[in-house]
Amino acid sequence: MLSAWYFVLVGALVTYAWRWAGVVLSGRIDPNSRAMRWVTAVAYALLAGLIARLIVAPQGALAETGLWVRLVAAGIAVAVYFLCRRSIPLGVAAGASWLIAVSALMPSAP
Amino acid sequence: MTPQASLPMVPHMGDPHDQTWISxxxxxxxxxxxxxxxxxxxxxxxxxxxxxxxxxxxxxxxxxxxxxxxxxxxxxxxxxxxxxxxxxxxxxxxxxxxxxxxxxxxxxxxxxxxxxxxxxxxxxxxxxxxxxxxxxxxxxxxxxxxxxxxxxxxxxxxxxxxxxxxxxxxxxxxxxxxxxxxxxxxxxxxxxxxxxxxxxxxxFMLLFVADLARRERGVALVIGAVLGPLLHLVSPDWGLLATGLIGGTLAYLIVEQGRR
Structure with missing residues (x-):
């Protein structure tokens, strides 16, 4: 098997290539142009899609928790965030605590 | 700890040069x-x-x-x-x-x-x-x-x-x-x-809740959050990119329409 170092280096190169391309292009596009407004919309849609996917269809061990457990965790996080004067740490802590509690009490939650 | 909540909302439009920076x-x-x-x-x-x-x-x-x-x-x-x-x-x-x-x-x-x-x-x-x-x-x-x-x-x-x-x-x-x-x-x-x-x-989700108020970001965020899991079902590999391109374009068109 190839050393994991090759994977680490390929991953680093591919990741930096996107960033590098972003810097190169940013010197050529007018920040106030319509093209840039479109790119901004694409960036926000992509990130929202990524986050929704991390919650609805996660990879790895999280996939074994029930979808409803994760959705309720997200709901609790948003509710606590607003109830506690837009506190991100309290929202995050509340949502994660719910997930930990459910997985500890119901190891095979549907 | 929400420093951004204490900042007043200022629209970022017009000529940036006659603006005083609030931060x-x-x-x-x-x-x-x-x-x-x-x-x-x-x-x-x-x-x-x-x-x-x-x-x-x-x-x-x-x-x-x-x-x-x-x-x-x-x-x-x-x-x-x-x-x-x-x-x-x-x-x-x-x-x-x-x-x-x-x-x-x-x-x-x-x-x-x-x-x-x-x-x-x-x-x-x-x-x-x-x-x-x-x-x-x-x-x-x-x-x-x-x-x-x-x-x-x-x-x-x-x-x-x-x-x-x-x-x-x-x-x-x-x-x-x-x-x-x-x-x-x-x-x-x-x-x-x-x-x-x-x-x-x-x-990440709560980070972006703060951005929902800005229309040009909020529309894209909502559309992306809905499309992301759906297109993931269609193609786990390409779903995310498609979400960005389709959702972003849709949001761009909606916001541009609203500007007129």
């Missing part, structure tokens, strides 16, 4: 320290917790400690790192790893493209310099979302120092957390590990 940290040095202070606390803790999970994951996948640290320092951006380690763990090829990381991290291109002009707002040169190429390495979700919220209001010469202060702190915290997670792999109870891994999406 002034005194000097570039002051801005760097402000960035570091903003990162210490929730951002560093949440990202650190996520990378505890990553450190444990690379251990199980057969990386050694240095390879795990190499990924976090050089290939920094969690979804791509996870894709990389998954493919290595199942014995996939280098090409498969390159494609998976490329797809998972393609979002970095529009992110850099939108943030970089804000960071170098008063730069007389159009061509990017070495400092910009190096700074781009630190553009990832947390630092990007924070800078997109804070920097447009900031004195231009202070933006890059603020961003670098913020991101070097969270980057360091992820490096340290990778090492700790690598050693904790067998110690943490499974439910706690799950909770740590889930901190990250919850945190």
């Amino acid at each position: 002034d940290h005194g000097s570039p040095r002051g801005a760097r320290l402000a960035g570091m202070r903003a990162a210490i606390g929730t951002p560093a803790l949440v990202l650190g917790a996520s990378y505890l999970g990553f450190g444990a994951f690379v251990h199980q996948a057969g990386f050694d400690l240095w390879q795990g640290l190499g990924s976090t320092t050089l290939g920094w951006a969690l979804p791509g790192q996870i894709a990389l380690v998954e493919i290595f763990a199942v014995g996939g090829s280098l090409i498969a790893a390159a494609i998976a990381v490329g797809l998972a991290n393609a979002r970095l291109l529009p992110m850099v493209l939108t943030l970089m002009p804000i960071l170098r707002h008063d730069d007389p040169e159009r061509k990017p310099r070495l400092a910009h190429y190096l700074s781009a390495h630190f553009i990832a979700l947390t630092g990007w979302a924070n800078a997109m919220q804070r920097c447009p209001d900031m004195v231009p010469s202070q933006r890059l120092p603020y961003f670098l202060g913020f991101t070097t702190v969270i980057w360091l915290s992820t490096v340290i957390a990778t090492a700790i997670g690598f050693h904790l792999v067998s110690v943490l109870p499974a439910p706690v590990t799950l909770g740590l891994v889930f901190l990250n999406p919850l945190y």
